Amino acid sequence: MTATTAGAPLVRVRGLSAEYLTRLGPVTALHDVDMSLEPGDLLGVVGESGSGKSTLSAALGRMLPGSCHITSGSVEVGGVDLAGLDRAALRALRRDVLGFIPQDPIGSLDPTLRIGRQLRLALRPLGRPGDRAALVTLLDGVQIREPERVLRLYPHEISGGMAQRVAIALAMAREPRVLIADEPTAALDAQVREDVLGLMVRLITSSGAALVWVSHDLRAVRRWCTRVMVMRKGEVVEEGPTEDVFGRPEHPYTRQLLKAIEMAPAAEERENA
Incomplete structure (x- = not known):
């Protein structure tokens, strides 16, 4: 720390x-x-x-x-x-x-990796659990429906609003101050x-x-x-x-x-x- x-x-x-x-x-x-x-x-x-x-x-x-x-x-x-x-x-x-949420969430995600893999890689340096249950909880926290399905998708397969929610999940998983x-x-x-703004403010x-x-x-x-x-x-x-x-x-x-x-x-x- x-x-x-x-x-x-x-x-x-x-x-x-x-x-x-x-x-x-x-x-x-x-x-x-x-x-x-x-x-x-x-x-x-x-x-x-x-x-x-x-x-x-x-x-x-x-x-x-x-x-x-x-x-x-x-x-x-x-x-x-x-x-x-x-x-x-x-x-x-x-x-x-510090936590950062980019203007272009799709561009900030790796197009070659599924959403679940990217979340797992982001959590690993923090010593946070990266099992599927933990990832589902993370996406639930940013109000993503069908989190199990979303974890299997690539960035180009999700909407801009969903990508921004994933970006918020990635940022907030680190519990930034x-x-x-x-x-x-x-x-x-x-x-x-x-919806995204309300979610971001509530989490903060x-x-x-x-x-x-x-x-x-x-x-x-x-x-x-x-x-x-x-x-x-x-x-x-x-x-x-x-x-x-x-x-x-x-x-x-x-x-x-x-x-x-x-x-x-x-x-x-x-x-x-």
């Missing part, structure tokens, strides 16, 4: 700045970002494409691409500064503390998306962990998240309890985002008229 500092926040980001190196020169990805995450927090990170949301989520696991590097600041998980970890310690922290989900339901239809809440959810869907963030962070051009422009930020936005950019979703239903009605 990875050592962490007692009493420290689950995640603390201080003055984090990062930039991408491009052919045209450096491009700012994050600028002086501060963030703190406690057990039970359900944090939604919102903003337009290019606002820095995904870069921040990748930095929380020291998973930035080679073209992006941190220029200042720090990221601590459980009181441990990620910059000071060697590869073995970083792998252990990712395994023991922090779950990082980057647009985990973007490719799903409305009803499946609602019941385990006492914390969630960092990167999303464009402000309505869903307002419904499911207890806190929200609004990002624009790599900076945090507003942060606080969800109802405070959405109910009484202080920054013009937050008001602009909220106005856009208020106008969306009217546009939909005109299209359906």
Whole structure:
């Protein structure tokens, strides 16, 4: 088990700045970002494409691409500064503390292995039971019907919604203290998306962990998240309890985002008229 500092926040980001190196020169990805995450927090990170949301989520696991590097600041998980970890310690922290749910669940699964085999391989390093009964229980926990049948299937034989449930099962099987989900339901239809989000939040809440959810869907963030962070051009422009930020936005950019979703239903009605 990875050592962490007692009493420290689950995640603390201080003055984090990062930039991408491009052919045209450096491009700012994050600028002086501060963030703190406690057990039970359900944090939604919102903003337009290019606002820095995904870069921040990748930095929380020291998973930035080679073209992006941190220029200042720090990221601590459980009181441990990620910059000071060697590869073995970083792998252990990712395994023991952090969980990740990808945007593309099908793409994250091995197309050559059946679902049951992939779950078994994921559980083995954790010392968790990998027998069929344990795998069925795992899929039951994410509300997959006919789990025995699903265990025998390949990824291309299941739907996007089911693949996302499998991805959640894989992440939650490790009992992470922090779950990082980057647009985990973007490719799903409305009803499946609602079911998956509800499941994810219930699992996090019941385990006492914390969630960092990167999303464009402000309505869903307002419904499911207890806190929200609004990002624009790599900076945090507003942060606080969800109802405070959405109910009484202080920054013009937050008001602009909220106005856009208020106008969306009217546009939909005109299209359906």
